[in-house]
Amino acid sequence: MPIRRAKPAESLYEEVEDYDLVLVPDAPFASALNRRLDRPQFGHxxxxxxxxxxxxxxxxxxxLAFLEVIEQTDHDWKAxxxxxxxxxxxxEHQGSLDAILKYDAYVDETTHEVVDIMRTLRTxxxxxxxxxxxxxxxxxxxGYDQLTNLERSILPDDFDRIDLFTDESFDYPEFHVFESATDIVTALLDTITAHNAEHVAVVLEGSSQYSSLVESALEAADIPFYGGPGFIDDPHxxxxxxxxxxxxxxxxxxxxxxxxxxxxMGVDVPIDDHEKRLETVDTPGIEWLQEFCASIEERTFAEVLSTYTNQTGIELPLFDEELQNLGLADDSVTNDGVDRxxxxxxxxxxxxDRDNEGVLLADAKSSxxxxxPVVFHLGMSQDxxxxxxxxxxxxTEQQFGRYIGSFQRLLQSGNQQYYLVQDAAGGEPVTPCLYLGDLLDEEFERFSDLDSVEHSRRPRSNDGGFDREPIGVEPETIETISQSSLNSYVNSPRDYFFSRLVESPDQEHFVEGNLFHDFxxxxxxxxxxxxxxxLEELVDVMLGEAEPFFSSADETLRRRTYRIGLEMIVEYLDEHGPESDDFLTPASGWGTNFFAEYFDEPVDSPLTERWFEDSSLGVKGKIDLVKxxxxxLDYKSGSKKRTSQIVKRAAVxxxxxxxxxxxxLYLTYYRTIHPDESLEFTFFHFLExxxxxxxxxxxxxxxLTTVSYYPFTFDxxxxxxxxxxxxxxxxxxxxxxFEDLGYPAYSDIMDQLxxxxxxDKGELRASEFAEEFTTAVDVGTAEDVDAEKGAxxxxxxxxxxxxxxxxxxxxxxxxxxxxxRLEELNRRRAGEERFPVDGLAGEPNYRRINNRDLLLEGESDD
Structure with missing residues (x-):
């Protein structure tokens, strides 16, 4: 069925102006009709x-019923x-309070008491x-069809029905398709001002991302609005x-x-401390919070609220009133009480209480x-x-009729309607509201399949999109990249980008790893x-340094781990210590060293923690030990990898x-120091x-895992x-x-192939090379040699x-x-192209993503 054209308030008023009483499905429409009264009216x-x-x-x-029932009974709040x-x-649907009692599957002791108590309430x-x-x-x-059975029960025997719709269809306006929710809100703010706010409404799904985005944007622009944030949305x-x-x-x-x-509370704690346990941090302004958490069960809800308001300087009378309504104010704070x-x-x-001024924010499911005059419809998805x-x-059929009737009216609200939508989000097409599938004759899966216009941030010609404005600032060029940044960039350029923008807190494994490296x-x-x-003394100081990140229950295990790690490092360096005092690089030691500060001794060896940076190669890094x-050599506290895994993961x-x-990367740099030499790189997994x-x-x-470099090709x-x-x-x-074949014959064979x-083992065995190699080896060896198997x-x-x-x-x-990669990276930094989510190998490995909350899994790179 097509979208039926809704009668405007003006024409409906002309149909009903002579009646004494007009019943309508919702309050906003009643207000619209009442504003058009041109005569004195006694009563409604x-x-x-x-x-x-x-x-x-x-x-x-x-x-109200809930507050009354929990006051009179001891039943579980959820029940x-x-x-x-x-x-x-x-x-509502059956017209009688006692109707529920006919459905045995939904009746228990709690239900009986609820019915008895509600019988006495003035609802x-x-x-x-x-x-x-x-x-x-x-x-x-x-709109008689929009009323429920309970609402219809008050109707007199004699009344006239007035249809909300005409027999004509509604030609819906085109959908404005944007790339993101942020773009939609930006477009919205380009239209709304504090001066025209009273003439604008925004319809959105109350629990969607649009709700918080629109509220924040309007607030930041000093544009008044109402109908949005509720009690629990207050940040305090x-x-x-x-x-x-x-x-x-x-x-x-x-x-x-x-x-x-x-x-x-306006307390700023360094981001480095965010992963640390609260009780271990010594930062001004949080002492009261540490004490509060330690003594929570000694306080009542009202006392806790008082403590919070004293610390913030913000009064919360509504919350205090609600604690009184719930009977919790004077109760001791318990975990169960907080859950309730x-x-x-x-x-x-x-x-x-709301000031009914400014932009009206309306919930798509309840309006x-x-x-x-002007109504923006945001999202319009299956939500x-x-x-x-x-x-x-x-x-259910009757209820569906009410839903789809309300939806058709909502689409036509206002003299001007604007549908602002996304075609895709999180890498997946956005499914339009399912009611559209019942109302439109067209076949569609996404909004762009319908009558729509696309708004894009990318520069395009004659498409009505948004052009980029030059900002007149030359981007800084990245000349070198570390192995960790390269790993991150290849896995997901977008994650690498966010890592450059967002500070990360200190984390347990980094702190422990640094301690072992410093040792x-x-x-x-x-x-x-x-x-x-x-060594037990050193274990103690390491535990003290890492204490903010772990529970005291873990101390025994960590103490054993730290001691074994130190012993393994000592044993290895005693047996396989540096064999040379050659000066690797003119750069000094990198950063500070925990144990150097503990023993008050300087550390500046040419063999340890050597920083390098080579702009001609585009690489930089820090070598743990020049063995x-x-x-x-590089120290690793994680699990050991096979040599083949190391080479495989370095594939390009x-x-x-x-x-x-x-x-x-390290061998690429080091071969410039020792050209034409075979080199080795060892990973020492000292906890393995x-x-x-x-x-x-x-x-x-x-x-130990050692990988070799040879200064010649595999061929x-x-x-x-x-x-x-x-x-x-x-x-x-x-x-x-091959003992039987001999080296000269082997060399001659390889020169020819x-x-x-x-x-791939299977492909190698099936190759022409394998066949020719096997034949040549067979010819050059004795009959009693299994040349085929040996080859x-x-x-x-x-x-x-x-x-x-x-x-x-x-x-x-x-x-x-x-x-x-550096050329590509600098193009993206200059804004010539986006930082995609997917890396060169396709979808990123999300276990290696550092900013997971900033990425949508499967997000489109288009």
Missing amino acids: FAIPPRRLAAGRREQAEDR VAYAIGNVLQCW TSKQLTGYTIDDDQSVAVV HRAFVRLLRIAFRGSETTVGDVQPVLTQ LAYYLQTYEVPV AYVDR WTHSAPQRPWVD AEFYVNYPDIIATTD APDHL DPPADTPNFQAA PMDDVITGEANMEDA EYVGSRDAYDVLLDGYNDCEET AFPKTT DQAIRELNGVRKRTFFRDDLDAFESFVDE
């Missing part, structure tokens, strides 16, 4: 049934709210049930409830948990008519669709000091789904053998003596075959070397890769 003219029966504006009878909701809904439903309209009045009912009300909740988290409460409360309070505030809308009540007392650096420089110091002129064409370029240390079976080799390598020696130290058949680029094992062995080693062409490709 246009009015909704509920307001007629109550003689005043309707009150939230569900909340009370559930029963009240069922009773009122059944009453609007009760007044409606007992109300009758005088027969001597001429009565018109506008929310902060107070959060304060109550966090007080029961005990010693695990972090500074980040209480940050919203601190913000309302939070549930109540989430379930019921506490009335607040059917908005009487403003605008009601969830039909799944109860046996509800006629290793200090030990290389002062082994004698550590040798004469009890030898051809060997670098295509990048791995878990990219890690540390070894490739921890379980074996405890059982006395630790092997230092289990903690040059496969025919070399080194490669041949590897085959003699491999599988049995391989060793036997090209090893395939693929590393197969040789191919696997050589391929294994390739997968575990960086060759010259690998790092050459990596250098080009870094150049391409």
Whole structure:
């Protein structure tokens, strides 16, 4: 069916102006008709049934009933709210308070008591049930189908029905499609001013992102509005409830948990402290909060509210009144009590006084008519669709008719209607309100399939979009990038971008990792000091430094972990310490060292914590230890990786789904210091053998992963003596075959063949190279040698070397890769293109995302 054209208020008034009483479905439409009265009127003219029966504006009878029931009974609050909701809904649809009692599945002791108590309350439903309209009045009912059975029960025997709609269809205006909710709100503010605010209404779904965005934008622009934020939306009300909740988290409460409360109090805590436990932080202005959390159960709700208002200087009389209404004010604060309070505030809308001035914000699900000249409809997605009540007392077909009727009227509110929508959000098409599918003859899946105009921020020609305005500031050029930033950028450029904009708090694993690194650096420089110091003393100071991040219950485990980590570092450096005192770089040591400060000794070794930055290569970083002129080492507190994993994660064409370029980047730089030399990079995972240390079976080799770099290509390598020696130290058949073949013959064979680029074992075995190589080896060996098996094992062995080693062409490709990424990065920084969410390998690995709350999973890069 098409969208039926709604009758404007003017024409409806002409139809009903001669009646004594006009009943309408909603208060805004009644007000619109009453404003058009051109004659004196005794009593009511246009009015909704509920307001007629109550003689005043309707009150939230569900909340009033709830307050009465919890005062008179001891039932669980959730059970009370559930029963009240069922009773009122059944009453509305069946016309009788006792109607609920016919549905056994919904009747229990709580329901019986709710019915008995509500029988005594002066609710609007009760007044409606007992109300009758005088027969001597001429009565018109506008939109009879929109009234419920309870509302219809007051109608006299004789009344006239007036349809809300004409027989014509409504030609809806075009949809204005924007790229984001922020763009929609920006467009809205381009139109609304403080001077025209009284003529504008904005229809939106009350719980959507548009609600908070519009309210914040109007407030920032000093444009008055009403109909938006409710009781619990007040920032101090929310902060107070959060304060109550966090007080029961005990010693695990972090500074980040209480940050919203601190913000309302004007207390600024450094972001570095946000991950630390509240009780361990020594920051001015939070002492009272630490004391408060420690003594929460000794206070009443009223005392806690008083403490909050004293600290903020803000009076909260409405919250105080609500605590009194709930009977909680003088109760001791308990976890259950806080849960009940939070549930109540989430379930019921506490009335607040509003100044009815400025822009009217109307909820799309509770409004059917908005009487403003200009009406903006925001979003219009499936969130605008009601969830039909799944109860046996509800006629779902009749209720759907009410919903779709209200929706059609809402679409036509105002002399000018503007539909501002998104076509996609979070990488997925936005589904239009489902009622549109029933009303429009067109086939569509998204708003752009309908009559629409697109508004884009990207520069386009003749499309009505928004052009970028130059700001006259040259962006800073990034000349070098670290391995961690490159990992982040390749995984998700958008996440990398946010990491540059948003400060991150100190975190437990970073603090602990830095302590171990500092110890290793200090030990290389002062082994004698550590040798004469009890390691337990150092464990104590490490625990003290990391204490803000962990519970005292974890101390035993951490103490053991720290001691084993220190012992493993000492053991390794004693056995495999630096073999050279060559000066690596003129740069001094990087940053501070915890143990250097503890022992009051300087640390500035040419072999430890060496910073490098090379703009010609575009790389920078910090080398933990120069173990030898051809060997670098990095300390790792995480789990060990295989050599093949290290090489695989450094791939550039295509990048791995878990990219890690540390070894490739460091070796790329270090080969410029030692050109044409083979190099090694070792990762020392000093906590890897921890379980074996405890059982006395630790092997230092289990903690080490070493990757090699060869200053020649893999193609040059496969025919070399080194490669041949590897085959003699491999599988049995391989060793036997190539001992028999000999190196000269092996070298001649490899000179004639090209090893395939693929590393896939199946593809290698099926390759032409494998066939020719096997044939040549078979010809050059004795009959009693299993040349076929030996050749197969040789191919696997050589391929294994390739997968575990960086060759010259690998790092050459990596250098080009870094150049391409820096060029791309600087284009994006200059605004020539966006920072996409997806990385080069496609969808990012979200476990490696640092700013997850700033990204929408699957967000479109278009």
